Amino acid sequence: MSGNSSVEQLSRGSNEHAYVTLQDVAALAGVSIKTVSRVVNNQGEITEATRQRVQAAIDELGYRPNVLARSLVNRRTDTLAVVAWGIEYFGPSRTMVGIEQQCDELGYSLFLDLVSQPDDPNQERILDTLLARRVDGIIWSVPEVGENRKWLKPGLLERLPPIVFLSMQSQPGLTIAAVNNLSGARQAAQHLIDQGRRKIAIITGPKAWWEARERFAGWKSTMEEAGLTVSPSLIAESYWSAAGGERAMQQLLKQTPDIDAVFASSDQIALGALGAIHQTGRRVPQDLAIVGFDNAPESAFYWPPLTTVYQKLVKVGHIAVRNLHQMIESRRQQRAYVEAALTLIEPELIVRASSK
């Protein structure tokens, strides 16, 4: 037998860490490899006696099935991949936690691929390596920014494993999971209106971002429905950072000194805005109320504590993976397509001192 006995393996050199195979176990237990395989996957009927003998051999040798070989014949790897941007930021990292948790629960291993920018040109190359690794499905967790979905050419999806997209504009044929940014922004704006504020400004995120546009739309529609003016003098665009928020706030206060509230499109922006407001001597919330978006844990300790919109991003991650799992299973069973679904998670307003 050309096999692979333990002795041969050991002779490969003590540095080379060799793995035990079915062959080795079978030899030790005095059965065929198929029998060992059956024990490992507990399938088929096996005499209790042989099962125990095999199990003893497995334990003695410390056998672990080689998932690669198994995947080759099974045509499934029990592996998902997540392509993500920005895990050093609060939101994306929470989403990642949700994704990983659910993968673990469903028995998937998870490949992590990061892009340094949402419009990273590497995205097609990444897709290639994922295909080469035969992942069962993909979570596309890069936010939609500018033209960074242009690689999604018609017909391409059919030649790829199932994909769930996060945080992007609804599109026929795509399965998407996202926070309802529009509704979150509406809650924020409505809350300020309910507090009696009338000149409510907004600091948006970069307008190239779908999420920023949605939050803007939520603010705008709520203002209009309340009969409040939506003039350009109430609008400032900013990067997502505190530095951006500070600059945008300074600009707003210069162009419209009598605003009495601000909706900041992220907690970081709100933090910067708070600094800019304090610098002018205005008091929060007496002179100016402010609401953020994210519910970062620190935001409860800003000065004053920040009212904000809580995005349930861990939940988004969970749902994305569960939906992906369903798509995978249904393809496998040759069932008709799972209807492409758009799942929107409702955010929740957290009211703190900065707005009351």
Add this chain to the structure above:
Amino acid sequence: MSGNSSVEQLSRGSNEHAYVTLQDVAALAGVSIKTVSRVVNNQGEITEATRQRVQAAIDELGYRPNVLARSLVNRRTDTLAVVAWGIEYFGPSRTMVGIEQQCDELGYSLFLDLVSQPDDPNQERILDTLLARRVDGIIWSVPEVGENRKWLKPGLLERLPPIVFLSMQSQPGLTIAAVNNLSGARQAAQHLIDQGRRKIAIITGPKAWWEARERFAGWKSTMEEAGLTVSPSLIAESYWSAAGGERAMQQLLKQTPDIDAVFASSDQIALGALGAIHQTGRRVPQDLAIVGFDNAPESAFYWPPLTTVYQKLVKVGHIAVRNLHQMIESRRQQRAYVEAALTLIEPELIVRASSK
């Protein structure tokens, strides 16, 4: 030939996304599979004519090598795994970014496994799945807390693929990469001393954490060398959170009202401490200077902007992967062991308004 022609594959059903194999390409190009293999891996001499014919077939069919099959033969997967805790926090997420970047650069795919607590009992199970997937190496990015290294039994390491550990106490035989927490804390304490402060308190992280103990040791040794008293009344222990920092600061101010500086063991702790200080009406830095640890991007926008210790965690991630890569290569070439190495990255003090 029992092969795997494109036609057969298509007949598997339009829902089942079938992969093209060397067989398919070879058939279309009218050559042997080995020739195609050579083209794919551009090895051996091949006539330009056949190369082009094969390449054309590859493009036409959209062939992608099956990495699983290749790994099976090559006995290497070009895959690393990172076992991590806390990527929803700033520090760990930065480390993760560094790890992923370097993996990408060196051509590794990266498996992500998260534990929900540093002492998560799942860690051995995770190790098992990584072995089953035949990863080439592992980054152990769970901070050392309490007894959570007890799975590391003597002799175990030899039976595992190479592992690089992050953030733990130096230990013979282990390769470790970490920030020099001790030195960072010393810089912080020395800075406060240089500013003329004398009653310098510390809010430590949980003492079960190695990192917290190191930072404490750095503060303590620097105080002692400067001839300053190190009494228990200057010490408070806290969780890493802002909430913890607030509570610890309140306690400190109660037990020792005349402290003139605080070293907070994380930026989050510092944020909470700032709030507690403000509540008592004390001014920062006039009455009380404060220094944090992390250099989170928000810390520049705290009130006042926070002096802090910048941990170069992306760099730690880079170095961890590079060291791991070396260990893998040297094992492969049967070379003598790579000396187990301890790499400490020096942090850098960032001085802002909170301490001057």
Add this chain to the structure above:
DNA sequence: TTGTAGGCGTTATCAA
């Protein structure tokens, strides 16, 4: 320069 045979470690089929 190209092709054939055999094996990587596993599972499925079909006999025994």
Add this chain to the structure above:
DNA sequence: TTGATAACGCCTACAA
């Protein structure tokens, strides 16, 4: 209940 044998897709060694 068990065991040969043939895949899975690729690569190495050796021939042609």
